Amino acid sequence: MGLLKDLWGFARERKKFWLIPLIGTLLVLSVLVAIAQYSTVAPFIYTLF
Amino acid sequence: MRILGISAYYHDSAAALVRDGTIVAAAQEERFSRKKHDARFPRGAAAYCLAAEGVKLREIDVVVFYDKPWLKFERMLETYLGYAPRGLASFLTAMPLWLKEKLNLRSVLEKELRALDPEAPKLAPLLFTEHHQAHAASAFFASPFQRAAVLCLDGVGEWATTSLWLGADNELTPCWEVDFPHSLGLLYSAFTYYTGFKVNSGEYKVMGLAPYGEPRYVDLIYRHLIDLKADGTFRLNTDYFNYATGLTMTNERFHALFGGPPRKPESPLTQREMDLAASIQAVTEEVVARLARTARREIDAEYLCLAGGVALNCVANGKLLREGLFRDLWVQPAAGDAGGAVGAALAAWHIHHRQPRHSNGGTDSMDGAFLGPSFSDGEIAQSLAASGAVYRRLDDDALCSEVARILAEGKVVGWFQGRMEFGPRALGSRSIIGDPRKPEMQAAMNLKIKFRESFRPFAPSVLAERASDIFELDRPSPYMALVAPVKESLRIPMTEEQQRLFGIDKLNVPRSSVPAITHVDYSARIQTVHRETNQRFHELIRRFEALTGCPVLVNTSFNVRGEPIVCTPEQAYRCFMRTGIDFLVLENFILAKDDQPAAEADDSWRREFELD
Incomplete structure (x- = not known):
């Protein structure tokens, strides 16, 4: 949550809203990669696709 | 109000503690972790700062980090986008670290801080300064001036690589970058x-x-x-x-x-x-x-x-x-990233908390850069006993006289006194010292003691009141931040044959009556030694001058190549025993190499410390 707050604060302060989708995508990807490393959760990811 | 400044995660991590605007402690993490330019969170340095002040982390009012990670990330992303598709390999190397750790620096820092005081009911608020703001604050707020132009020049922080500021009272106004x-x-x-x-x-x-x-x-x-x-x-x-x-x-x-x-x-x-x-x-x-x-x-x-x-x-x-x-x-003595810890803490005090600042126009607030740990006689004696060292303890007067005599005989001395320096220079607390009049001293110190390249020059420590007699310098340079020429009258003119020499061949030509500290262009990186901030070192040089007429000593950092400067008596003894240093002086204790138990040939430093 703190991370998202920091992201919003950064985008507002620097007026760089166009970076939000890019950073958001990178963050989502990194979370997915992190989750995929836990084998017990992996089947859940698999069923999504 | 107590403020803990932190610089970390890039190079030269450090911690500094500022109490009501006064810098009370500062140290670089490499001195504790024994890894040169250590960039990890400064656990050892922060723990030292807290111990020096006699407080726990819960008694710190503000913690401030010297850099804004989101701004840096913005720079990285825009750079990668600007150069795409070039830079893919670099992008793929950098992103995992950034997404996992650096972008979430707030929680990474909180976790590290909590480890310093696990029982703390709550952590102090965490602030972030811009990288160049921390540099500018370390240069201006610690300086003796009430109003000054401030120029910051480095590799890169967030975006800025060069910035100009106006420092006035307790404010820093950015001009351009x-x-x-x-x-x-x-x-x-x-x-x-x-x-x-x-x-x-x-x-x-x-x-x-x-x-x-x-x-x-x-x-x-x-x-x-x-x-x-x-x-x-x-x-x-x-x-x-x-x-x-x-x-x-x-x-x-x-x-x-x-x-x-x-x-x-x-x-x-x-x-x-x-x-x-x-x-x-x-x-x-x-x-x-x-x-x-x-x-x-x-x-x-x-x-x-x-x-x-x-x-x-x-x-x-x-x-x-x-x-x-x-x-x-x-010049801020810790002008590199380590100094950002001091700058960030001072910026939080003067800029964020709007506290006034009064300089006396004469002395800076770095306390001679002696902001690191010191060791009592009891601690040193205990450490020497554990190492099986043979030593004598002398009173101040006898110590300075004897060491001056030893130096005048051409011996090399490891000199360990008081609080460790903050910044890359050894200024007489963790120094290896020698007689600058000996032409062979530079090569001997480089090759047998420091194990480093023979071309590298050594710096002089000179009595502040005699500096202008030896060098073309009319003001103090307590932090070795200035290079100035050796006085014309002390130079040895080169023969025609010597003038024809090129490159490294020039090294062996004595350039002045203090050849060991005179570089091939007759310059020297000067440390003026002041009685007010460096009493015992000043007294030693005074005694050396009384014996020899020379108010200068060769001063190099107490380490071997690739090793962080020694911090503790154990490290000093170890360095002493595996190098060609002849005598070691730890506060009032003096040790002769010849008296020590025979040590086996030890070149383990080559494995222990990566060459720099």
Whole structure:
């Protein structure tokens, strides 16, 4: 949550809203990669696709 | 109010503690972890700062970090986008670390801080300064000036690589900045890399090598690499560099321009490297001089403060001083990233908390840079007993007399006194010292004691009141931040044959009556020693002068090549035993190498410390 707050604060302060989708995508990807490393959760990811 | 400043995660991590605007402790993590330029969270340094103040983390009111990670991430993303698809490998290397750790720095820092005081009911608020703001604060708020122009020059922080500020009372007003990828620090580092030295630590070597060479490549550098404007601002031609998108500093085009690949580390130095070093040094001096002239023109201030890694280029600083643009200049002794910890803490106090600042116009607030740990007699005796060392304990008077006599006999002494220095220089607390009159001292200290390259010069420590008799310097230089020439009257003129010598052959020609500290261009990186901040070291040099007529000692840091400067008595004893140091002095304890139990030949430092 703190991370998202920091992201919003950064985008507002620097007026760089166009970076939000890019950073958001990178963050989502990194979370997915992190989750995929836990084998017990992996089947859940698999069923999504 | 107590403020803990932290610099970490890039290079030279450090911690500093400021109480009501006074710097009470500061140290670099490498001294505790024994890993040179350690970039990890400064656990040891922060724990030391808290212990020095006698508090736990829960009693700290504010913690401040010296950099804004989101701004840095913005710079990285925009750079990768700007150069895409080049830089994919670098992008893939950097992103996992950033997404996992650096972007979420707030929680990473909170976790580390909590480990320092696990029972703390709650942590102090966490603030972030901009990188150059921390540098500027470390230069101005710690300086003796109430109003000054502040110039910050480094590799890169978030975006800024060069910035000018006006410092007045408790305020720092940004004037303008030059942004990444245009960076004087990175240009210098590119040549450090190209001449076969390690980036972020070999820059001193390039500076030391420069006087052996001729600046033959200056025109080439101006024509192809840097577009330098009359006001000192500049743009680099990024076609020749690889640091924005790659994992090295220079690229094939750069190598073709200078006629070959980078020199392999540890391979023999040739005249080419010396000429390259002389050339980049000349360009750097010109950029710094033009920037300073602009600062003088644009800012209504009579003094100049400098910080950032480039401000450790004491040759450029000395030339700036001699140009006489400003009444005086002050360089933060920890001008590199470690000093950001002090700057961040001072910025939080003066800028964020709007606390007033009063300088006395004379002394700075770095306390001689003696801000690190010290050890009591009891602790030293215990440590020596554990090592099985043979020692004597002398009173102050006998100690200084005996050490002065030993030095005059040409012996080399490890000198360990009081609080450890903050910043890259040893200033008489953790120093190896010797007699500068001995022509063979430079080579002996380089090869048998420091185990480093023979071309590297040594610095003099001179009684402040005698400095102008030996050097062309009319003001204090307590932090070795200035280079000045040895007085004409002390120089030894070269014979015609000697004048024809090139490069490293010049090394063995005695240049003055203090040859061990006189570089091949008759310059010296001066430390003026003041009784007020460095009493025992001052007394020692005074006694040495009484014996020899020479108020100067050779002073180099107490370490071997690649090793962080020693911090504790154990480390000092270990370094003493595995090098050619003849005597070790720890506070009032004196140890002769000949009296120590025979140690087996020990070259383990070669494995323990990576060469810098």
